[in-house]
Amino acid sequence: MVAPAARRVFYAALAATLILKLLFAAFLPMTGDEAYFVVWGMHPALGYYDHPPMVGWWLSALLPFGHAEWWLRMPAILLNTFIGWAVMRILRPHRGDLAYLTGALYLIAPVNLYNVLITTDTPVILFIFLTGWAYYRALVSGAWRDYLLAGLAVGMGMLSKYFEGLVAVALAAHWLLLDRRRRGFLGLLLVAAIGALLFGLNLWWNYTHCWDNFLFNLINRTHHGLRLDGPPVYLLSLLYLFTPPLLLGLYRARGAIAQRWRQPLIGGFALFAGVPLALFGLLSFKNNIGLHWLLGFYPFVFVLYGALCDARAQRKALRFMAWFAAAHIILLGTIVALPTPALKPLVPKFYPIVVLGSHTDAVWKAAQPYAAGRHLATRGYATAGILEYHTQRHFAVFGTGSDHGREDDSLTDFRSWNGQNVLLISTNDLPASVYAPYFDSVRKIVITVQGAPISLILGDGFKYASYYAKILKPIRDSYYRFPGWLPVGQCPFTQRYFGTP
Structure with missing residues (x-):
């Protein structure tokens, strides 16, 4: 039947x-x-x-x-x-x-x-x-x-x-x-x-x-303590x-x-x-x-x-x-099917990220005139990936980032940036002073795409020594701590910046 x-x-x-x-x-x-x-x-x-x-x-x-x-x-x-x-x-x-x-x-x-x-x-x-x-x-x-x-x-x-x-x-x-x-x-x-x-x-x-x-899987992202909400969810x-x-x-x-x-x-x-x-x-x-x-x-x-x-x-x-x-x-x-601005009330906090992902070409068109002669960067792996996918140009992750998405630790050598200029595209509305310790001079330009503010940070004269002390050392201490029982053959990140395996 x-x-x-x-x-x-x-x-x-x-x-x-x-x-x-x-x-x-x-x-x-x-x-x-x-x-x-x-x-x-x-x-x-x-x-x-x-x-x-x-x-x-x-x-x-x-x-x-x-x-x-x-x-x-x-x-x-x-x-x-x-x-x-x-x-x-x-x-x-x-x-x-x-x-x-x-x-x-x-x-x-x-x-x-x-x-x-x-x-x-x-x-x-x-x-x-x-x-x-x-x-x-x-x-x-x-x-x-x-x-x-x-x-x-x-x-x-x-x-x-x-x-x-x-x-x-x-x-x-x-x-x-x-x-x-x-x-x-x-x-x-x-x-x-x-x-x-x-x-x-x-x-x-x-x-x-x-x-x-x-x-990443067993140490850096592991949570400690019981989660009473975990089993019901x-x-x-x-x-x-x-x-x-x-x-x-x-x-x-x-x-x-x-x-x-x-x-x-x-x-x-x-x-x-x-x-x-x-x-x-x-x-x-x-x-x-x-x-x-x-x-x-x-x-x-x-x-x-x-x-x-x-x-x-x-x-x-x-x-x-x-x-x-x-x-x-x-x-x-x-x-x-909704027009992008209609999503703003639904995800107000993440709306700039939504715009960056759905209107990347428009963001890059506004940012490109400032890109000549500059290294390109963002503050997170997701935005870096989106921009690299659409522009076919490498975007580094600037800052400590998170325990996820640290592949850029192996792709970017910040030593080669010393004294050079950087364009950082950010969906976070942080003041230029946040970036001041890492450059001789910094200025911030805000562009608006689909009603979302996107920050362009123009940093001139990258200070590698400051970035090494304030960013790279905390990254090593947070994400490259090897248990004593684990034999380490090589570690390109620590060898590059600290001369240790």
Whole structure:
């Protein structure tokens, strides 16, 4: 009864969501985080400050063929289209044409419609999913080829973002709790060996580059103390992502889960999703769990739901998800269509940043007459990335910045600026006196674009010695503090400015 309609629904959802994502990607201005990763692509390397290099490699491959937003976002646009198709393919041998409804349910989930941004999450979501899919195939077939593919996916995922490690923990948990076969253990060792071999590239880069990824992810951004608001916010995030009908369907199927626990399709995907989500739940007592942290494990829940729930439950969930998605499309479409000044009452504090991101060409046109003979800079990595993306000229991050986005520490050598002139473009209305210690003379010009004040700071005669004492030393003390147990091979930042590894 569901066969012809289910197939039509799936392919209609596939086409419609792909078109919607292409339109959204084409009209949405490049965000600061995305532009920061595009700068990675402009400077190919074996690693970058915040995360492993995979998204930078992808963007390096795309940039020679175009700089349009929709083009650079193409991996993110295609990502969930592919995963939606793959969810259907995994379920098809077990659920028949009902698998098409599950695939359509995944495709129209709101987060999969608006998640068109190209970030470090894009490759890791792909490789987490491929890890689970390949390992599930290995559980069914026992083929070494499938274990090999799972190991490659783990390694590539670890070269994308460290969340991949959580699915590796889930694979080990599956063997300990459900598998226990000798072949399964050897397969798990093969997965671990291949993953470790690829991850070794990242370890070597970190050893020779200040352990940047580890300092950022494990020390510099780690919050101390309990967060009582963390677990409730995390639970609300799960409710938003998975929606009440889907969660209710899984709750009603709990008996079937218990009965079929040892089946790879049930126990496998339950653990692939459940172990990481449980670990995030524990971490929520210490850190805010970003919605994007969960997206790599998101598809596994849909596979589990599709394996357990009948056609009636899936149709109800599909209807709810369609209305839920429509509400998001209307809201986001309205926001994107609004003229820029209409956004000012909604985000008064961030309006200058919105203008810089959406009208960069106008900002640069006003600033360009002052740029001749000057180094270019901004106060933050997001604005630097946006300006570099649009102008194809390097913008340094001037000042201490934040614990995020410190890639410019390796790109800019402030020693070479000594005695030279600088143009700093800022969305912060700070007085010129803030910059006076670092220049022989400073003047401030304010331009207005779309009703937003943008500051142009013209600094003549850069004082490297002052910048070294007031900015570079605090950066070293805040972001390049190495634990005594960590062997440091090289650290270009500290070697450049302080002569120490």
